[in-house]
Amino acid sequence: MTARRHDPGRRQRIIDAAIRVAARDGLAGLSHRTVAAEADVPLGSTTYHFATLDELLVAALCQANEGFARVLDDSGALTAPGTDLAAGLARVLGQWLGGDRPGAELEYELYLAALRRPALRPVAARWAEETAARLAARVDAVTARALVALMDGICLQVLLTGGAYDEEYAREALGRVIGHGPGRRTGDPGAGAPGT
Amino acid sequence: MTARRHDPGRRQRIIDAAIRVAARDGLAGLSHRTVAAEADVPLGSTTYHFATLDELLVAALCQANEGFARVLDDSGALTAPGTDLAAGLARVLGQWLGGDRPGAELEYELYLAALRRPALRPVAARWAEETAARLAARVDAVTARALVALMDGICLQVLLTGGAYDEEYAREALGRVIGHGPGRRTGDPGAGAPGT
DNA sequence: ATTCCATGTGTACGCTCGTACACATGGGGT
């Protein structure tokens, strides 16, 4: 296992190169050759470590999935029981979408690729489950699932339509999903007034 | 303009063929040649009517977008003021996802392609706006936007993870988003109990 | 010391692709 005679980090460097290529040119621009060029390794090396592109995509998606999870964990929105969860999640989404837009687009493109590539589905499903599990520290399981779905949908609309992210709108929508569950109420039922 | 000497429906037939190809093999399998073969027209004809693949995608997405809209309209969920909107929407999603799964996957794949193809973004944005506008007949604008996002996220998770669609869960989540707004309350706050 | 094989490297084949281009044809404006 420890035997990597010449280039111990070769495999990892290929994955990193694939992520850079996909972030720059999209999944459409990802091929054994482009990755090999980006990683500065010969073509045969990429085909040796990842016989098929799907294998490489799975490895890249697994690695990219950690991006949002890290932002979520670092935010402390889940660990502080007294805080407003909806506001915390809305802020996390803003950080993620605003901080590294190309990276966010890449993560989402890899995630969405599961629609047509069955090999990626288990990885995508695992990401959704793990995110829901993190949220389950603050709310019940059904609410957690719904929150993941809503966050997915909000991100989707921002990234797809190219529109700006509206944190206050996100907070309001997330708050409604949390509101009826056993999670903390924001304490002001009038916040979601129909007027506006 | 009315001048279509030999094959008046040529352009439309190419769009239809593109949709069939994309539904069968995915966007990755869509090319001028595959579309030409499916439509039974020579290669040059597809390049003549759609100089670039993006043009063809835009035309296909515009046409595919009508799929969900039709299901939504036919359901009557929006036109009957006295009914439970959340339940109606949940049922519509079930019909759409269960009725023509390949068609639904195609619609979503085209929709999601807007992430990397700016040419598709206006079309994707228009779909979201129009859907929200339809919902605005029953709820306020903010709620309508949130409902679209949540429906997007729910469909996404079903299609991406390959899991089954849970209509009762969808009804509950949609109901919470509507609940705080001017829409009808379901009247049973205990429905979202953490137990199940 | 010798052997073995996981790993690394270079090259070639056949395929599909987008694009370009030359030519055919016939309806519509003149």
Add this chain to the structure above:
DNA sequence: ACCCCATGTGTACGAGCGTACACATGGAAT
């Protein structure tokens, strides 16, 4: 009647692709 050009058709070219394969190399097992 005539010509024009939008439309239709066939073919070719160069590029990039996945894949396969033959060969190089040097730790590790013996």
